[in-house]
Every structure is written in C-alpha cells, then in structure tokens.
Amino acid sequence: MNKPSILVVDDEPDNFDVIETFLTNTQDSGQATQDYQLHYAASGKDAIACLEVFQPDLILLDVMMPDIDGIEVCKKIKAMPQWSAVPIIVVTALTTKKDLAQCLFAGADDFISKPVNRLELTARVRSMIRIHQQYQQLAAFNTQLEAMVQERTAQLQSMIFEDSLTKLPSRAFLLQELKKRLQSGQSSLALVYLDCDQFKLINGSFGHAVGNQLLIAIANRLQQHLRPSDVLVRMGEDEFCFLLNQIENETSLEPFLHNILGSFLQPFVVANCEIFITVSIGVALSRNTDQQPEELLQDADTAMYQAKLRGKESCQIFDHQMHLAMFNRLILENDLQRALAQQEFILYYQPIINIQTQKLAGFEALVRWQHPERGMVSPAEFIPSMETTGLIIPVGMEVLKQACQQLRAWQLQGWTDLTMSVNLSVRQFSCATLLADIDRILAETGANPANIKLEITESAIMDNAETAIAITKELRSRQIQISIDDFGTGYSSLGYLHRFPIDNLKIDRSFVNQIQSENRNYHVVDTIITLSNQLGLAVIAEGIETKEQLEWLQNVGCKYGQGYLFNKPLPASEVEKIYLRS
Numbered sequence: 001m002n003k004p005s006i007l008v009v010d011d012e013p014d015n016f017d018v019i020e021t022f023l024t025n026t027q028d029s030g031q032a033t034q035d036y037q038l039h040y041a042a043s044g045k046d047a048i049a050c051l052e053v054f055q056p057d058l059i060l061l062d063v064m065m066p067d068i069d070g071i072e073v074c075k076k077i078k079a080m081p082q083w084s085a086v087p088i089i090v091v092t093a094l095t096t097k098k099d100l101a102q103c104l105f106a107g108a109d110d111f112i113s114k115p116v117n118r119l120e121l122t123a124r125v126r127s128m129i130r131i132h133q134q135y136q137q138l139a140a141f142n143t144q145l146e147a148m149v150q151e152r153t154a155q156l157q158s159m160i161f162e163d164s165l166t167k168l169p170s171r172a173f174l175l176q177e178l179k180k181r182l183q184s185g186q187s188s189l190a191l192v193y194l195d196c197d198q199f200k201l202i203n204g205s206f207g208h209a210v211g212n213q214l215l216i217a218i219a220n221r222l223q224q225h226l227r228p229s230d231v232l233v234r235m236g237e238d239e240f241c242f243l244l245n246q247i248e249n250e251t252s253l254e255p256f257l258h259n260i261l262g263s264f265l266q267p268f269v270v271a272n273c274e275i276f277i278t279v280s281i282g283v284a285l286s287r288n289t290d291q292q293p294e295e296l297l298q299d300a301d302t303a304m305y306q307a308k309l310r311g312k313e314s315c316q317i318f319d320h321q322m323h324l325a326m327f328n329r330l331i332l333e334n335d336l337q338r339a340l341a342q343q344e345f346i347l348y349y350q351p352i353i354n355i356q357t358q359k360l361a362g363f364e365a366l367v368r369w370q371h372p373e374r375g376m377v378s379p380a381e382f383i384p385s386m387e388t389t390g391l392i393i394p395v396g397m398e399v400l401k402q403a404c405q406q407l408r409a410w411q412l413q414g415w416t417d418l419t420m421s422v423n424l425s426v427r428q429f430s431c432a433t434l435l436a437d438i439d440r441i442l443a444e445t446g447a448n449p450a451n452i453k454l455e456i457t458e459s460a461i462m463d464n465a466e467t468a469i470a471i472t473k474e475l476r477s478r479q480i481q482i483s484i485d486d487f488g489t490g491y492s493s494l495g496y497l498h499r500f501p502i503d504n505l506k507i508d509r510s511f512v513n514q515i516q517s518e519n520r521n522y523h524v525v526d527t528i529i530t531l532s533n534q535l536g537l538a539v540i541a542e543g544i545e546t547k548e549q550l551e552w553l554q555n556v557g558c559k560y561g562q563g564y565l566f567n568k569p570l571p572a573s574e575v576e577k578i579y580l581r582s
C-alpha cells in the first residue's frame with residue numbers, strides 16, 4: 001500500500017525540515033524510516049496548484065504566509081469538491097480563542113500550535129490520517145453500493161417493462177406510454193387488444209413448452225405489422241395489445257384489422273408441428289386526451305370480451321352500450337351472490353307424463369329466484385351469468401340438494417316410483433368435486449339415486465368427451481340416469497351420442513312446436529324417436545302445448561312428454577294438491 005501523502009505548506013523551508021524530522025522514525029540501530037510521503041509547498045498558491053500531483057491525504061498548513069494567508073487557502077481548498085474531504089491541520093503561532101475559531105470557521109479540521117512539539121505532531125497526524133482513511137473506505141463502499149443499487153434498479157425496470165418470454169414490452173410499459181401520448185396531446189390513438197382463442201387447448205395437448213414457443217412465434221408475426229411509432233406489448237398469458245397512432249376513425253383501422261386476422265390464416269410451425277390458432281380482437285379508440293390510460297385499456301378489454309362471447313375469430317369495436325351492459329352484468333353478479341347467501345333460490349317442479357299410459361312419471365326441478373323486489377325471476381335471466389362467474393356450481397348443488405330432499409319426502413309419502421330430473425350445467429359437469437358433492441348430497445338426503453335423472457346438454461359432452469365418458473360412467477355406477485337435454489340444438493348426432501353411457505333424450509321444444517305445421521322438422525322428430533327406440537334410449541318430448549302435438553307424439557311411439565299442455569312448473573305445494581293426493 002502507498003504511504004499516506006502529506007503536504008506541508010509553509011513559507012519557511014526550515015519549518016518543513018522540522019516537521020520532516022519529527023515525523024521520521026529513528027530506530028535504536030540509528031536507521032531512519034519514514035511512514036509518510038512528505039511534500040512541500042512554499043505558498044498558498046503553490047499548494048493549490050500541486051494538489052493534483054501530490055494527492056494529499058493530509059495538509060499541514062501554516063497561517064502566516066506572504067501572498068494568501070493560511071485561512072484563505074483553507075477556505076479555498078474546502079470549497080473544491082474533489083479536495084474538501086482532505087483533512088487540514090493548521091499549524092499556527094496564533095493561539096487566541098478568536099484565531100482558533102477563525103481557523104475552524106474556515107474549515108480546518110484541527111490545529112497545532114507553533115513551535116511544533118514532536119509528540120503532539122505525530123499523534124495528531126496519525127489520528128487525522130486514520131480518520132481520513134476510514135472516510136475514504138466508507139466513500140468507496142458507498143460508491144460501490146450505489147452502483148449495485150443502480151444496476152439492480154435497471155434490472156427491475158427492465159423486468160417491469162419487458163415481458164421475459166417474448167421480449168416485447170409489458171403491460172406496465174403500455175400504460176406508461178399511453179399516459180405519455182395522451183398527456184402530450186395525441187388524441188387519435190387506438191388500442192387493439194388480442195386474445196388467442198382456446199389457447200388452453202394448446203397447452204393441454206402440446207404442453208407448456210410448446211405453448212410458450214407458440215406465443216413467441218405469434219409475437220414475431222404480430223411485430224411484422226408494426227409501423228415505426230406503434231407499440232406491441234404482451235399483456236400476459238395469451239393476450240397482446242397494439243397501441244396505434246393516428247387512427248382517425250374505425251374505417252381507417254379496417255386494413256390493419258384485416259391484416260392481423262389474415263396473418264392467422266397460416267399455421268405456426270412450432271416443435272415440428274403445424275398449429276392453427278385464431279384470435280378475438282377488441283378495439284378502443286381514444287375520445288379525448290383527458291382519458292385515463294386504464295380507462296381506454298378497460299374499454300379495449302371489454303370489447304375483446306364481447307368479441308369472445310360472439311365466438312372465436314371475432315372482432316369488436318368498443319361502444320358505450322357495452323359499458324352499460326357490463327355495469328348491469330356486475331350488478332346482477334353481485335345480486336346473485338347475495339341471493340345465494342340469503343337462500344332466495346327455490347325450486348318449481350314440472351310434471352313429466354308417460355304419454356302412452358297418461359300416468360305421471362316424475363318431475364323436472366327448475367330453479368327460480370325469489371327476488372325481494374322483482375318477484376319470481378326466470379332462470380333464463382340469471383343462469384348465463386352464473387355460468388360465467390362459476391356461481392352455478394354452488395347454486396347447482398343447492399338445487400340438487402333441494403330436489404333430492406323433495407324427492408325423498410314424496411317417496412316417504414308413498415310415491416316411490418316418481419323420478420326427479422335435475423339440470424346440470426356445463427360448468428358443473430367439468431367441476432372436479434362433482435362426484436364427491438353428489439355423493440354427499442345423496443348421503444345427506446337419503447334420496448334413492450335410481451330415481452334421479454341428471455340432465456346435461458350436448459355441449460357438456462362435446463367439450464371434453466374423455467372426461468364426459470368417465471363421469472357419466474361413474475354416475476351410472478351409482479344408478480343415476482343421464483338425460484341429454486335440448487337435443488337437436490347442438491351439433492351432435494345420435495350415432496355419436498350413443499357412444500356415451502346415456503339413458504334418455506329430451507327433444508327440444510323448438511322441434512315439438514313445429515309438429516302441426518308442414519315443416520321438415522316434423523319428420524326429423526319421427527326419425528329421432530324411431531332411432532332412439534332402437535338404441536334403447538327413452539325419449540321425452542319437451543314443450544308439448546297442444547293436443548295435436550300430443551297425439552302425433554303418441555302415434556310415433558314417444559314415451560314421455562312435458563309441457564304446458566299438462567302443466568307449467570309449479571311450487572311443491574301445488575304439485576301435492578294436483579298430483580299427489582293420497
């Protein structure tokens with residue numbers, strides 16, 4: 001290590017010699033050693049001029065000097081940022097309190113009175129050098145720390161503003177950029193929000209690694225549509241968003257949207273597979289520069305959600321009606337949560353008749369919402385919302401429980417052959433706890449599973465055939481029957497459906513109410529019934545409203561019927577009065 005450097009400033013060279021001698025170690029052997037590098041300046045001016053060369057760790061400064069005195073030199077050095085930390089010991093013959101105060105005031109760190117005493121000099125120099133070295137270490141450590149903090153901050157910044165998978169800018173970046181552009185008065189901005197259709201299927205069938213590669217490939221393809229001042233960001237998961245400049249109206253966006261949708265016509269080649277994927281697009285155009293970035297983004301998201309509802313590969317531009325619809329939907333969702341807690345869901349029961357014998361076969365349990373202000377609300381109004389929020393799962397189980405309790409009660413009254421049909425939504429059907437929940441309800445209510453029919457729609461089966469087969473088998477092993485509801489409104493064929501373990505087919509009302517007319521559906525119903533009978537499936541015709549419909553159905557061999565001709569869905573008390581008198 002270098003020896004500490006000391007600059008002695010004194011107009012008298014003799015004084016330097018004295019200091020040098022005092023700071024020299026003389027060993028017993030007579031050999032002299034020096035712990036410091038000593039430098040000499042004969043005036044204040046020289047001292048200031050040679051600071052750079054000597055890089056002093058300490059300055060011993062005389063006060064009484066001809067050109068500028070020590071006090072002034074001290075002030076000047078302390079005012080120079082690069083030297084202000086170098087300690088200065090004033091060496092002075094002036095020892096009044098006033099003189100000393102003046103020295104301290106000028107920035108001196110310590111003082112030694114003349115004539116200099118060896119002990120005092122060596123002690124003060126040593127301690128001052130030590131303090132200075134500690135200060136330097138601390139300053140170096142500080143600089144190091146600052147560099148580390150800066151580096152880490154930069155890393156975090158890039159993590160926040162960049163998506164690590166696709167290397168595209170992130171959602172945070174988009175919001176910041178949008179804010180900047182709105183604040184700088186750019187008003188013709190557009191957000192084009194993209195969401196891949198059924199990306200889960202890709203992850204599910206090819207695995208997440210391929211899913212990730214596909215996202216990178218999509219990002220690369222989308223980037224080709226960027227104009228110089230546009231921005232493309234990855235919002236997260238399978239969502240991307242363009243921020244476009246100078247979009248005056250919807251029409252000027254059309255070519256862009258057309259190109260984007262068109263770019264998904266070609267498959268993506270990932271991991272040696274050709275993968276086709278489509279996107280749903282939501283667009284929001286900025287209205288004014290007062291708009292909040294989050295607001296515009298929310299609008300684009302809402303539009304995208306609407307596009308999704310219409311099916312895949314769709315594009316939707318935001319309008320204010322959507323706000324209203326979204327607001328109403330939120331209110332409804334909130335209301336439904338409360339309704340579940342307040343037990344406002346009750347069941348009505350619609351009779352199902354064996355139309356060949358004219359005898360009552362059983363009931364279909366249909367949920368009603370007994371709203372405190374609106375009265376009885378039909379399920380068509382709230383089931384779709386419960387499907388999206390998932391509330392159908394607890395409500396559906398509550399329905400099943402009430403239906404089983406009612407079935408059990410009627411069976412105890414002696415109506416042991418009655419069946420109870422209960423609707424099961426797609427969402428419930430794919431719920432992992434479905435079987436466990438059903439088992440629990442059966443155990444709690446003591447209802448006979450052989451008298452229970454669960455109604456599912458074709459889509460519940462088509463959405464995931466493998467799972468559907470497994471679940472329906474499990475249900476059947478508990479003796480529960482399975483009915484396909486609203487048959488004819490989905491896309492499945494009877495031949496296909498028959499591969500699933502099902503028992504009954506409910507022909508949709510839309511076929512039944514065209515029976516009298518000379519419509520071709522008339523013959524479709526005929527064929528469905530004949531085929532079902534051959535396949536061993538019991539057919540239930542829904543929505544029978546007229547005698548003609550009934551007679552026709554009886555003639556073509558339909559076994560069961562349900563509809564207003566017999567009765568509307570009724571509360572349990574009415575059912576008991578009309579159908580279950582002992």
Ligand code: C2E
Nearest residue numbers: 366367378379380399423424425543544545562563564569
């Ligand atoms: P769905 O399961 O097909 O039930 C039959 C619907 O047709 C009932 O409507 C019933 O009132 C109506 N209906 C019966 N006969 C006739 C008729 O002759 N003419 C006409 N025009 N309509 C008739 P509702 O009770 O309004 O239920 C509508 C749908 O809501 C049900 O259709 C079902 O898909 C769903 N739903 C009802 N309750 C539940 C439930 O507890 N859980 C689930 N997941 N869905 C339910």
Ligand code: MG
Nearest residue numbers: 364423455485
């Ligand atoms: Mg039904």
Ligand code: MG
Nearest residue numbers: 485486506542
């Ligand atoms: Mg139905």
